Amino acid sequence: EAQVTQNPRYLITVTGKKLTxxxxxxxxxxxxxxxxxxxxxxxRQIYYSMNVEVTDKGDVPEGYKVSRKEKRNFPLILESPSPxxxxxxxxxxxxxxGVEQFFGPGTRLTVL
Amino acid sequence: KxxxxxxxxxxxxxxxxxxxxQCNYTVSPFSNLRxxxxxxxRGPVSLTIMTFxxxxxxxGRYTATLDADTKQSSLHITASQLSDSASYICVVSSTDSWxxxxxxxxxxxxxxx
Numbered sequence: 001e002a003q004v005t006q007n008p009r010y011l012i013t014v015t016g017k018k019l020t021x022x023x024x025x026x027x028x029x030x031x032x033x034x035x036x037x038x039x040x041x042x043x044r045q046i047y048y049s050m051n052v053e054v055t056d057k058g059d060v061p062e063g064y065k066v067s068r069k070e071k072r073n074f075p076l077i078l079e080s081p082s083p084x085x086x087x088x089x090x091x092x093x094x095x096x097x098g099v100e101q102f103f104g105p106g107t108r109l110t111v112l
Numbered sequence: 113k114x115x116x117x118x119x120x121x122x123x124x125x126x127x128x129x130x131x132x133x134q135c136n137y138t139v140s141p142f143s144n145l146r147x148x149x150x151x152x153x154r155g156p157v158s159l160t161i162m163t164f165x166x167x168x169x170x171x172g173r174y175t176a177t178l179d180a181d182t183k184q185s186s187l188h189i190t191a192s193q194l195s196d197s198a199s200y201i202c203v204v205s206s207t208d209s210w211x212x213x214x215x216x217x218x219x220x221x222x223x224x225x
Contacts, residue, residue, distance in 0.1 A: 004155075031211065042201065042217040043156070050211055058212060090155050097210050098144060098163075103155030 002027045004104035006091050012110045013081055021076045021107050023091030031094045032074040033058070033101070034066065036087040043090065049074055050097070081111040115139045116204050118216035125192055125223055133219045135185040135202030143210075146203040147176050147187045150218070156201055159187070192223045 004025045013019055025032065033048035035058075045058030049068040063085055065077040074093075078085060088108050092101040119134045137145070144163045148156035160169045160176040162185070168177050173190045189196055202216040 033211070033213075035215075040217065043203075043215040045213055045215075048211045056211060059214075092155075097205075098161075100146075100158040100161060103157070106153070106155055 002102075004091055004093055004102050006089075006104040006107045008107060009105065010108050012112065014112050015082055016080050019078050019081060019109075021078075021089060021091075021109070023074045023076065023104060024072050025074075025093040025102070026072065027093065027095070027102070028071065029093035029095050029102075030071070031097055031101075032068065033092050034064070034074070034076050035090045035092065036060065036085075037090060037106075038087050046076070046089075081109075083111050085109065086111050114217070115214045116202055116216040118200075118202050118219050120219060121217070122220040122222070125221065127192060127194060127223050127225050129192055131189050131192060131221065133187045133189075133200050133202075133221070135187070135204075135216055137183050137185070137202070137204045137214070137216075139183075139204040139206050139214050141207045142180055142183070143205045143207045145176075145178055145185050146205075147174070147185075148201040148203060149174075150199045150201060152198070159200075189221070192221075194223050194225065197221060197223045 007022045034046040035043045047066040049055045091104040094101040116137045146161045147159040150156040162178045175188045178185045199218040201218045
């Protein structure tokens with residue numbers, strides 16, 4: 001089944017403890033992106049990748065890192081999480097930029 | 113200031129009725145505009161994508177319109193069903209920033225029996 005998977009789906013952690021949220025797609029898509037969703041603010045783009053080894057900042061990249069070593073995977077790294085990074089995170093992928101994006105199921109992160 | 117504004121914030125409609133959601137944007141130069149449907153707790157699902165040259169596009173009971181001159185779009189839902197209860201999100205991208213997307217805050221639609 002064609003899909004975007006994210007792990008974990010739910011995570012509660014403490015301030016400063018490094019964590020990684022994984023994102024994987026099985027559709028051979030070139031484009032992948034990370035978003036966070038907060039009440040009243042909607043979705044905001046964190047980082048995106050046009051292809052392997054090509055990443056760029058979205059609107060809210062502070063406090064996050066990404067890497068794209070393989071086409072299928074695009075992990076989101078929080079080196080030192082803070083409470084203001086408590087949010088619902090979505091990964092998405094698409095064959096290219098001008099076409100439909102497919103979103104993962106979301107990861108709900110709570111930083112205490 | 114958000115470059116994509118949606119209205120209304122929320123609306124309640126009776127099953128079987130029609131409704132129209134609005135999206136105004138300032139993103140420029142314009143590349144394309146998308147409408148997504150997001151059920152509570154799930155990832156958004158694409159409904160339509162329109163480029164500069166397209167002024168209407170349908171997906172079943174959903175019809176999106178685009179006026180690139182006035183920078184406005186609307187999403188019309190025909191003969192609403194209970195399953196249409198969701199948040200509807202307008203997303204705009206620019207030819208200046210390939211790969212970047214600007215999201216509206218969404219319109220929460222509740223369809224009641």
